[in-house]
Every structure is written in C-alpha cells, then in structure tokens.
Amino acid sequence: MSAIRLLVLGAVRQHGRAHGYQVRNDLEYWGAHEWSNAKPGSIYHALKQMAKQGFLVAHEIAPSTAGGPPRTEYEITDKGTEEFLTLLREALVTYDQKPDILSAALGFIVDLPRREAVELLRRRVEGIEEWRRAVTEYYTPEDGPERLGHIGEIMNFWVHSADAGAEWTRGLIGRIEGGAYTFAGEGEPFVGVLAEGQENPYATGEPDPGDPR
Amino acid sequence: MSAIRLLVLGAVRQHGRAHGYQVRNDLEYWGAHEWSNAKPGSIYHALKQMAKQGFLVAHEIAPSTAGGPPRTEYEITDKGTEEFLTLLREALVTYDQKPDILSAALGFIVDLPRREAVELLRRRVEGIEEWRRAVTEYYTPEDGPERLGHIGEIMNFWVHSADAGAEWTRGLIGRIEGGAYTFAGEGEPFVGVLAEGQENPYATGEPDPGDPR
DNA sequence: ACCTCACTAATCAAATTTGACTAGGCTGGA
DNA sequence: TCCAGCCTAGTCAAATTTGATTAGTGAGGT
Numbered sequence: 140m141s142a143i144r145l146l147v148l149g150a151v152r153q154h155g156r157a158h159g160y161q162v163r164n165d166l167e168y169w170g171a172h173e174w175s176n177a178k179p180g181s182i183y184h185a186l187k188q189m190a191k192q193g194f195l196v197a198h199e200i201a202p203s204t205a206g207g208p209p210r211t212e213y214e215i216t217d218k219g220t221e222e223f224l225t226l227l228r229e230a231l232v233t234y235d236q237k238p239d240i241l242s243a244a245l246g247f248i249v250d251l252p253r254r255e256a257v258e259l260l261r262r263r264v265e266g267i268e269e270w271r272r273a274v275t276e277y278y279t280p281e282d283g284p285e286r287l288g289h290i291g292e293i294m295n296f297w298v299h300s301a302d303a304g305a306e307w308t309r310g311l312i313g314r315i316e317g318g319a320y321t322f323a324g325e326g327e328p329f330v331g332v333l334a335e336g337q338e339n340p341y342a343t344g345e346p347d348p349g350d351p352r
Numbered sequence: 353m354s355a356i357r358l359l360v361l362g363a364v365r366q367h368g369r370a371h372g373y374q375v376r377n378d379l380e381y382w383g384a385h386e387w388s389n390a391k392p393g394s395i396y397h398a399l400k401q402m403a404k405q406g407f408l409v410a411h412e413i414a415p416s417t418a419g420g421p422p423r424t425e426y427e428i429t430d431k432g433t434e435e436f437l438t439l440l441r442e443a444l445v446t447y448d449q450k451p452d453i454l455s456a457a458l459g460f461i462v463d464l465p466r467r468e469a470v471e472l473l474r475r476r477v478e479g480i481e482e483w484r485r486a487v488t489e490y491y492t493p494e495d496g497p498e499r500l501g502h503i504g505e506i507m508n509f510w511v512h513s514a515d516a517g518a519e520w521t522r523g524l525i526g527r528i529e530g531g532a533y534t535f536a537g538e539g540e541p542f543v544g545v546l547a548e549g550q551e552n553p554y555a556t557g558e559p560d561p562g563d564p565r
Numbered sequence: 566a567c568c569t570c571a572c573t574a575a576t577c578a579a580a581t582t583t584g585a586c587t588a589g590g591c592t593g594g595a
Numbered sequence: 596t597c598c599a600g601c602c603t604a605g606t607c608a609a610a611t612t613t614g615a616t617t618a619g620t621g622a623g624g625t
C-alpha cells in the first residue's frame with residue numbers, strides 16, 4: 140500500500156471537513172509532493188475511492204465562492220477513523236523500506252498517545268533488526284560472499300539503509316520520551332494544516348533555495 | 353519512473369534472448385521481488401510495452417518443452433540498449449529517494465566502464481549534497497525550527513537518510529576504485545543470471561531464516 | 566476595453582501495478 | 596491407477612498512478 144490513503148484520511152480528519160483542493164494544499168504545505176505520490180489525480184482518486192468504501196462521506200457543494208468547478212466536501216466516518224488509526228500504526232511499526240509511508244505516518248504520529256507512539260517505534264526498531272538478521276544470513280552464503288559479486292552490493296546498500304533507519308528511529312524515541320511535541324490527550328495540539336484563506340508560505344514545486352520568504 | 357523497465361531490459365540483455373518466465377526467475381534470484389515491484393504482472397506488462405515501443409523484439413515460440421502456455425521470447429534492440437544505458441546512468445546519478453531504482457542500477461553497474469561508474473557515483477554524491485543544502489535551508493525557517501513542530505521530523509528523517517546514502521556511496525566508490533568487481537571491457541564478467549535449467553538456490557518468497565541451503 | 570496571467574478546483578485518458586487466477590504437464594505416494 | 600500438489604508460463608480485471616488538460620474568475624497592465 141502506498142502512503143496516499145493515510146495522507147488523505149489524515150488530512151481530512153484534521154480539517155473535520157475538507158474538499159479535495161484543501162487536502163491537496165495541506166499535503167503540499169507538508170512537502171508531501173516531494174516524497175510521496177501526492178499528485179492531484181491520486182488525491183482525488185483516493186477521496187472518491189474511500190468515499191465508495193465508506194471511509195468518507197461526500198457532500199456536494201454549490202459552485203463555490205471563487206472560481207473553478209463545483210467542489211465536493213468530504214467528512215471522515217467512524218469507519219474511516221478506525222482505518223486511519225490502523226494504517227497509522229501499521230506504517231509506524233513495519234519496516235517495508237518505503238520511506239514515503241513512514242514519512243506520512245510521522246506527520247500524524249501525534250494523533251496517538253505518547254506512550255503508544257514510543258511503543259510502536261520500539262517495535263519498528265525490533266522489526267528492522269529482525270529483518271537485518273534474516274537477510275544477513277540469507278545473502279552470506281557458506282561459499283564466501285564473493286560468490287555474489289557486485290550483486291552483493293545491493294543487499295549491502297539495503298542493510299546500510301536499514302541501520303541508518305534504526306539509528307534514526309532510536310533518536311526519535313529519545314526525543315519523544317524527552318518530552319518533545321504534543322501528543323493526543325495532552326491539550327492544544329500542533330495543527331499542520333492551512334486555515335481556509337491562509338496563504339501557503341511554500342510555493343508549489345521544488346524546494347527553491349531562492350525561496351522569497 | 354519505477355525500476356521495472358531497467359530491471360527487465362537489463363535481464364533480457366544479459367541473456368541475449370529471454371522469455372518472460374526467465375526474466376521473472378532472474379529477478380527473483382536477485383531478490384528483486386523483495387525491494388521492487390518485480391511481480392509477474394508488471395514484468396509481462398513491461399515486456400509487451402517495451403516491445404511495442406521498439407526496445408525489444410518479440411518472437412513467438414512453439415508450445416515449448418515443459419508444460420505451460422506457449423512462450424514468447426524477447427531480444428533487445430539497439431534502441432533498447434541505448435534506452436537501457438540511459439536508464440542506468442540516470443538511476444546511478446539522480447537521488448530521487450526511491451531506493452529500488454538505485455538497487456536495480458547497482459545490479460547492472462558493471463555494464464559500464466569502471467571509470468564511468470565512478471564518475472556517475474561521484475555525481476550522485478554531489479546531487480545528494482546539493483539536495484541537502486536546498487531542503488535544509490527550505491525547512492529551517494527564520495522564526496525557529498519549532499514552528500514546524502513534529503512535522504519537522506519528516507525532513508529530519510529524509511536528511512538523515514540522505515546522509516547515510518551519501519556515506520554509503522562514498523564507500524562504494526572507494527571499493528570500485530580499489531579494484532573490486534569486473535567492469536565492462538575487463539574480461540570475463542560476472543553474470544548474475546540463471547542458466548536454462550539451473551536450479552534457483554533461493555526459494556520464492558521471504559528471505560527465510562530457516563532457508564534449507 | 567482587452568488581454569494575459571495566475572489561481573481555484575477538478576477531470577480524463579493512458580500507463581502501470583496489484584493480486585488473483587488459468588491451464589497443461591509432471592511426480593510421488595497410497 | 597489416480598489424484599493432490601507443484602512447476603511452467605502466462606493472462607486478466609480492478610485499482611492506482613501519471614501527466615496533461617479544462618474551465619471559470621479576478622487582478623493588473625496597456
């Protein structure tokens with residue numbers, strides 16, 4: 140599974156009620172178009188699909204204030220919230236070497252209680268270590284590592300990345316345990332969405348070094 | 353673009369002539385099903401598509417030796433070889449945070465001259481460093497990093513991964529310059545394909561810790 | 566008054582990917 | 596002998612993703 144469903148569900152949830160363009164803007168504000176497949180087509184498709192599956196309800200809205208086609212607003216259902224939490228937990232725990240999924244989950248990690256977040260990340264680290272043991276054994280044949288030739292570099296690369304990922308995760312666990320950020324049930328949450336009408340400080344497109352801020 | 357075209361083109365090229373099932377087996381032998389979308393459907397689709405585009409030529413073969421439907425063999429064309437090299441170079445140079453593409457390219461890196469491989473990897477490292485400068489500036493706002501809240505962890509994660517990737521690439525450059533592996537034009541290449549009839553020492557599916565080898 | 570640009574909001578066809586399924590032949594045990 | 600299970604080789608529908616395109620509105624320049 141890709142990150143798009145988690146991203147879209149989470150964005151709608153934070154707004155309570157949102158139309159596609161709003162979701163699209165949030166994700167851009169997050170920089171999600173840089174590291175995931177959060178493009179217009181995918182977002183609108185995900186919204187429709189998840190509405191069909193009962194995770195969202197669609198409300199048709201009149202042609203709207205400022206130009207453009209009539210827009211549809213979406214609200215998350217109870218089933219949708221459940222799905223969101225399932226996806227979020229899964230994304231935090233499993234090491235499937237798709238960095239976009241972890242990234243998406245990081246954006247919503249504060250929607251869980253602090254205790255649980257730490258617990259899930261611990262399990263993530265364990266998962267990485269287990270994966271590492273499995274493949275290390277797997278690709279280190281008894282007739283010497285040379286048998287693999289340069290192909291061995293592929294696994295070497297993965298193992299290296301996994302190690303870096305584990306180390307980073309341990310760091311994050313430390314920061315969270317050290318009291319960083321505001322988690323579910325800890326009052327005033329940090330909301331990473333744009334209010335209606337608020338301008339997006341980040342332009343579309345590449346992270347521009349000459350960003351005129 | 354995904355890794356599948358590079359993988360399929362490269363696999364066909366190594367065989368000279370191959371049918372889909374052979375490609376599928378090679379990629380499995382490489383472990384590609386673990387870290388890329390090298391599933392049957394994708395492979396057969398890529399073969400057909402690239403035949404349509406003139407990168408491969410298809411030969412219909414009689415119902416074949418051992419069971420199963422009639423198979424189609426593919427040969428790579430000159431245009432296909434060009435495309436292969438283009439994809440390979442691009443995959444080595446560009447840091448697009450999709451690890452499967454780099455992995456695929458690593459599998460074919462020895463199809464280039466040693467000199468060029470090193471040069472491309474150098475450019476890769478530069479690319480990563482440039483990317484890092486751009487996003488570091490981008491996501492470090494003048495009103496303090498706290499404004500980003502936990503969202504900042506996403507970029508933090510990416511930067512960490514990028515650093516790990518750069519470091520690993522430097523290591524690989526060192527190994528290659530140190531004389532490791534056999535590159536294009538250096539005689540007897542290492543061939544990472546299964547001969548017809550050779551058994552695949554790796555079973556399908558997960559890297560099994562209890563692998564009976 | 567006219568034209569161009571940018572923004573809002575979304576749609577669409579084409580390409581790709583997923584995951585399940587087909588169908589023939591071979592093998593080994595009851 | 597018969598049948599369950601595996602291997603070979605691939606197909607197919609459904610879901611998703613890509614990249615381009617549409618269409619209305621308002622602002623600014625000439």
